[in-house]
Every structure is written in structure tokens, then in C-alpha cells.
Amino acid sequence: MARISIRDFHDDDLDAVVRLWWEARTSSEQPVYSLAEVTASCREDHAVVAVRDEEIVAAAVGRAAHAQGWIVFFGASEDARAENVSGALLDALERKMAPLGLSTLSVLMPEGGRLDQLTSNGFQTRHALRYLERQMPVQRREIxxxxxxxxxxxxxxxxxxxxxxxxxxxxxxxxxxxxxxxxxxxxxxxxxxxxxxxxxxxxxxxxxxxxxxxxxxxxxxxxxxxxxxxxxxxxxxxxxxxxxxxxxxxxxxxxxxxxxxxxxxxxxxxxxxxxxxxxxxxxxxxxxxxxxxxxxxxxxxxxxxxxxxxxxxxxxxxxxxxxxxPDAEAREAIWRRYVPVEIAAEVDFAALVVKSDGLTPADIEYAARRASQDALARALRDRPATIGGPTELGTADYLAALEVTRATVSEDQQDSFLEDIETLARL
Structure with missing residues (x-):
């Protein structure tokens, strides 16, 4: 599945935002603002969209009134919600509106709407009204x-x-x-x-x-x-x-x-x-x-x-x-960050975690990127006409890349670090 990217709203995106609005209207999260208000804000105020394979899968629309910002519409397809794109999309809208000198960013939600996407992103609930807001981290005079x-x-x-x-x-x-x-x-x-x-x-x-x-x-x-x-x-x-x-x-x-x-x-x-x-x-x-x-x-x-x-x-x-x-859990998380989702199920992460013991996060990133680049180069040489076929990248490629990855931290440096913990650390 292709990655989701976030960008500013374009006029050509309006049909997709309308579609997301109607999808939200038929669910339990009916939009508070009318379609006319949402489309007007898309054109005249501030909006960002999430895109995958040139298809818009989520959108966030905002407007400002004095020092307060309002989220006029926030909608996402089921796939986009499953990939937890909400936080990144709301952050992008906040960054777009920050130069306006806002003190708060607020949301009105209908009864029955899911609040977790907002509360996990810094908004606080005002229970009597189901009114959510969060303080803008930087005020206008500081921007x-x-x-x-x-x-x-x-x-x-x-x-x-x-x-x-x-x-x-x-x-x-x-x-x-x-x-x-x-x-x-x-x-x-x-x-x-x-x-x-x-x-x-x-x-x-x-x-x-x-x-x-x-x-x-x-x-x-x-x-x-x-x-x-x-x-x-x-x-x-x-x-x-x-x-x-x-x-x-x-x-x-x-x-x-x-x-x-x-x-x-x-x-x-x-x-x-x-x-x-x-x-x-x-x-x-x-x-x-x-x-x-x-x-x-x-x-x-x-x-x-x-x-x-x-x-x-x-x-x-x-x-x-x-x-x-990084410990074993951290090394696995780093590997999963760089291994393509399409092949992750076939990769032996346990073997990679063991083999990368003693490496820094940057070392692991280098090995993962080298394995990917080498596999792509091999595919281009061996079957350039069928490059759209299956991804031929697996555990063996990552292990091979690890063999030629030099550890940033030597054993002497690690020993010195452990000594410093005993003599200089103050916890």
C-alpha cells in the first residue's frame, strides 16, 4: 500500500472534500458545519489534505476568528483512519494557521462523534458542550x-x-x-x-x-x-x-x-x-x-x-x-520504520535485531537503506521491463547490508560509557 502524504488544498480537490463530507454525514459523525460553509472555507480560509496514489483520503479545514481558530471540517476514509493519519493532518493544519497569531484551536463535535482522534492530539474536552480546544504552543508576538x-x-x-x-x-x-x-x-x-x-x-x-x-x-x-x-x-x-x-x-x-x-x-x-x-x-x-x-x-x-x-x-x-x-525493542522498531510494509510479514526481524546489536539508530538506518538501494539496483539490472512485479527484498538483503556496516561506537567507547555511568551520571 502506498504511503500517505499531506499537502495544502488545491481547487481541484474540492470534489474529494465534498465526498468526504457526505461520507461523514452518513456516519455517526455528522459534520457540524454545512457543506456550503466547508466548501467556502476550503477556498477562502485554510485547508490541508492527505493523499495516497493521487486520491484524497482525508481533509482538515479551518478558519480564524480574531485570536481563535476553528476546525470547520475534519474527515477521513476508513483506510486513512486505520493508518492514524489524523494527528499528522491536524498538525499540518495548525502549522498553516499558526502565523495568524491564534491563541487556541477549537472544534465542535456532534453527539456520538469519536473524540479520541482529537484528545490524543492535544485537545481537551469541555463536557457540557462537547467543545474541544487546545492552546497554541506559540503566541503571535513570539512567532x-x-x-x-x-x-x-x-x-x-x-x-x-x-x-x-x-x-x-x-x-x-x-x-x-x-x-x-x-x-x-x-x-x-x-x-x-x-x-x-x-x-x-x-x-x-x-x-x-x-x-x-x-x-x-x-x-x-x-x-x-x-x-x-x-x-x-x-x-x-x-x-x-x-x-x-x-x-x-x-x-x-x-x-x-x-x-x-x-x-x-x-x-x-x-x-x-x-x-x-x-x-x-x-x-x-x-x-x-x-x-x-x-x-x-x-x-x-x-x-x-x-x-x-x-x-x-x-x-x-x-x-x-x-x-x-538502542535495546532490542528499539532496534526492532527502527527496522520496522525502514522495511517496506509490503514485505514486512516475510522479514525475520528477530534475526535483524540480534545481528544489529551494538549499532546506533543511524547505523541501522544506513544498513536498511543500503539493502533497499541494492535490491532496487538488482531489479533494474535483471528485469527492467517488469519493474512493476513483486518486491524482491528480504531478510538476506538486510543481513548482507549489515555485514558491510561499520559500527559507529567501538567496544572501547562503549566500555568508557559504562564507566561514565558509574562515576558521572546523576539520576
Missing amino acids: DLLKDLGGRILPRHLWEQVAGMRQEKQLLEERLVTPLAQPDLADRYGVVPPRAVMLFGPPGTGKTTFAKAVASRLDWPFVEVFPSRLGEGSGSVAASLRSVFERIGELEHGVVFIDEVEEIASQRSDPPTPMQGVTNELLKIVADFRDREGMLLICATNFVRGLDAAFMRHGRFDYVLPIGL
């Missing part, structure tokens, strides 16, 4: 600022997409997400919501993925600060770093991420190096972050033992959390 900082609102459900890694996810859920998302609950237990955390582990183990998943889970803007880009102008690196964080401080909420932080936080020496001033500046920034609510600084490093000792003292980072190689 331009966020764009200038290179920040963005990440898709929802990234947290659920991080399969396996149960211990790491549980740590992040308990230590970061819950205290920040439910400060009243944290206060009842005397838990102070974290302000700054350090993730460490071998390269390619998914530290950036976890940072983005936390931002997605909190529904906060995600801003990444790149050490390599600091000081590109006329100012010093320290001044550039200070300027960036001053602007970030204008956001109401946000997850700020610095990857490879060792570039600007390495151990200071005597005599001092030119980067020592940058390290001092970052220490001040971490201290400032601890005085702010609604913000979380996440730093990541591949070389935690190389950080300046001042960063590892209590009072700087609330937690120092290890992120290691």
Missing part, C-alpha cells in the same frame, strides 16, 4: 522571534515514536516531563521542576531525538543552539552566545538544546585558552536558566569526562542522564 532563532514547533507524538529505550524514557518522563508539565503535582511532593539537564553517551545514540521528544511531549518550542555557528559575525563567541540567550529569554516557554556542548564547555586550563571566556559565559547562562520558569536547557555531549568540572557540580545541572545504544 517572528522563534523564526529568527531558527526554532520550531515539533510535531506531536514524537515521544510515542521513540520505541523501546524504556529505562531512558521512564527517567525523562519522571525527572523532566511530569514536573514541568504538572508543576502543581510536583509541588505537592516537594519536587522542583528541572531547569537544566545534561545528556551523555556515545555518538549517534539518539540524544538529539530524546531532546526533541521532550519538547514535543511538553508542546513547547524547540530551539537548537549550534556552537559551531557562534561568533560568525564580528563579535566574539561569548558575546554571540550571550546575545542568543537574551533573545531566547523573550520566549514564554521553550526547550533549548545545545549538542556537542563540549565544544564550548571543555576543561579550563592554565594558562587560559581563548575558549575559556565562552565556558565562563555558559556557566552564567546555566545559572540564569535556574531562575526562570517555563524553560528547559538540555545539553548533550559525546565526551562527558571532557567537560569542565564546574559543569558537573551540583546546582548546575539537575540531572546528568546517560543515553546508550
